[in-house]
Amino acid sequence: MSKPVILVSNDDGITSRGIAVLVEIMASIGEVVVVAPNSPQSGMGHAITVGETLRLEKTDIFGEIPAYECSGTPADCVKMAKHFVLKDKWPDIVVSGINHGSNTSISVLYSGTMSAAIEGALEGMPAIGFSLCDYSSEADFSHVHDYIKKITLETLARGIPKGVALNVNIPPKRNQNIAGIKICRQANAKWQEEFDQRHDPNGRRYFWMAGNFVNYDKGEDNDEWAIANNYISVVPCQYDLTAYHSINHLNDSWQILD
Amino acid sequence: MSKPVILVSNDDGITSRGIAVLVEIMASIGEVVVVAPNSPQSGMGHAITVGETLRLEKTDIFGEIPAYECSGTPADCVKMAKHFVLKDKWPDIVVSGINHGSNTSISVLYSGTMSAAIEGALEGMPAIGFSLCDYSSEADFSHVHDYIKKITLETLARGIPKGVALNVNIPPKRNQNIAGIKICRQANAKWQEEFDQRHDPNGRRYFWMAGNFVNYDKGEDNDEWAIANNYISVVPCQYDLTAYHSINHLNDSWQILD
Numbered sequence: 480m481s482k483p484v485i486l487v488s489n490d491d492g493i494t495s496r497g498i499a500v501l502v503e504i505m506a507s508i509g510e511v512v513v514v515a516p517n518s519p520q521s522g523m524g525h526a527i528t529v530g531e532t533l534r535l536e537k538t539d540i541f542g543e544i545p546a547y548e549c550s551g552t553p554a555d556c557v558k559m560a561k562h563f564v565l566k567d568k569w570p571d572i573v574v575s576g577i578n579h580g581s582n583t584s585i586s587v588l589y590s591g592t593m594s595a596a597i598e599g600a601l602e603g604m605p606a607i608g609f610s611l612c613d614y615s616s617e618a619d620f621s622h623v624h625d626y627i628k629k630i631t632l633e634t635l636a637r638g639i640p641k642g643v644a645l646n647v648n649i650p651p652k653r654n655q656n657i658a659g660i661k662i663c664r665q666a667n668a669k670w671q672e673e674f675d676q677r678h679d680p681n682g683r684r685y686f687w688m689a690g691n692f693v694n695y696d697k698g699e700d701n702d703e704w705a706i707a708n709n710y711i712s713v714v715p716c717q718y719d720l721t722a723y724h725s726i727n728h729l730n731d732s733w734q735i736l737d
Numbered sequence: 738m739s740k741p742v743i744l745v746s747n748d749d750g751i752t753s754r755g756i757a758v759l760v761e762i763m764a765s766i767g768e769v770v771v772v773a774p775n776s777p778q779s780g781m782g783h784a785i786t787v788g789e790t791l792r793l794e795k796t797d798i799f800g801e802i803p804a805y806e807c808s809g810t811p812a813d814c815v816k817m818a819k820h821f822v823l824k825d826k827w828p829d830i831v832v833s834g835i836n837h838g839s840n841t842s843i844s845v846l847y848s849g850t851m852s853a854a855i856e857g858a859l860e861g862m863p864a865i866g867f868s869l870c871d872y873s874s875e876a877d878f879s880h881v882h883d884y885i886k887k888i889t890l891e892t893l894a895r896g897i898p899k900g901v902a903l904n905v906n907i908p909p910k911r912n913q914n915i916a917g918i919k920i921c922r923q924a925n926a927k928w929q930e931e932f933d934q935r936h937d938p939n940g941r942r943y944f945w946m947a948g949n950f951v952n953y954d955k956g957e958d959n960d961e962w963a964i965a966n967n968y969i970s971v972v973p974c975q976y977d978l979t980a981y982h983s984i985n986h987l988n989d990s991w992q993i994l995d
Binding site: 519527530532533534535554555558559561562563585587588589597601629630633637639640642643646658659660661662663664665667669672673674683684685686687688710713714715716717718719720721722723724725726728729730732733734735736737 | 777785792813816843887888895900920932944946971972973976977978981994995
């Protein structure tokens with residue numbers, strides 16, 4: 480069997496440590512092509528570049544591995560990879576990350592890492608976003624290698640249901656070993672924002688957004704529980720946002736329908 | 738009963754025609770507060786501003802109606818409204834739009850309009866994103882008034898299931914009247930991008946993203962069908978992205994789980 484073609488992207492930018500680790504792991508599995516943002520794109524959600532021009536430049540940052548830096552968002556990167564880089568060689572899988580920081584629970588909505596994966600899924604490809612639940616720029620990635628390789632190989636071997644991308648979160652390096660890999664649902668939690676209000680040298684006020692993560696979920700089948708208990712969480716995510724359970728409810732209760 | 742408090746935001750920016758129409762309609766229903774981006778934010782998905790400062794300035798653009806322009810994304814606007822504008826007066830509903838252009842089907846993922854609504858839903862409030870399926874800056878909004886009012890009043894009266902925001906798309910002004918309002922699912926369709934490649938005066942290439950919308954969906958219960966047949970589509974959207982149907986599948990088929 481020929482080696483799988485693997486498209487790698489991320490949202491922390493092509494020079495981040497996380498993507499370097501991911502490229503190294505993927506190079507041990509298949510033929511790697513990198514298209515990633517030329518600057519950090521954290522919190523970009525599923526943004527795309529509309530009404531502005533895009534740049535795409537080849538870079539030798541990964542040596543022999545073909546790599547391109549793009550001026551756009553993670554979703555733009557996958558779109559541009561498809562058109563200008565991969566052309567006839569459609570990838571067997573899209574992987575994104577490794578994100579510096581957690582993308583569990585509701586953070587998936589804001590995640591540029593997952594938007595690259597979901598863009599891959601939209602094109603019908605198996606796609607995975609990987610995040611390490613450690614925000615430090617000095618984060619220790621030494622425990623992720625074998626697990627990311629195992630999850631990627633399993634995905635290549637068994638596929639993923641259509642319309643779904645995997646959101647994989649890995650606990651930070653702790654004293655105890657990783658307990659295992661768990662398929663989870665997205666935890667019911669949210670960010671409780673706090674804004675730090677300051678004044679610039681001209682006396683005009685400005686704000687920094689900060690916040691605390693608040694977990695309302697008491698279950699043991701969700702990604703927050705998994706990370707807290709040292710498991711790697713794998714949440715299958717869909718891009719069909721329809722709340723099907725609400726369709727009947729609205730049809731029954733609304734009086735303004737025809 | 739006291740008048741409902743209504744938070745209005747959008748993604749085309751506070752000076753767009755669509756938000757002016759929405760503010761006018763909402764002022765006929767309740768007490769309106771506007772917090773909207775100070776510049777267009779189309780295609781921003783559920784982006785938030787991370788690692789950059791935010792500004793929030795009062796404006797008299799809507800006369801007596803309290804209004805603030807924010808340097809951030811639509812999701813930022815709702816977060817800032819909550820903290821700095823509404824304070825003790827939590828709104829009864831969040832409405833976003835009216836977007837200049839369709840947010841049917843997969844476009845919901847890229848939609849800043851819907852991200853403001855979903856941010857409201859995350860806070861447990863009824864929330865609706867309104868879009869007019871007409872991209873023209875000269876778009877005719879004359880047919881939307883009664884329907885938007887009716888949908889907003891119905892939502893206030895009957896509520897929306899928790900965890901859900903409504904994605905409302907309105908057909909462009911045509912010769913025949915609107916056929917009615919339909920609860921729909923998100924159509925299975927996608928954007929087939931095309932990139933227009935050019936060269937700048939220095940000979941470096943750059944790109945404009947364009948694309949065609951391709952509808953694979955043959956059903957009559959989806960938002961694309963509704964708009965094509967002159968119905969207003971109402972899709973209940975959830976922010977829990979978990980593909981629940983895939984959890985068992987992955988648990989059964991993967992060999993690497995513990």
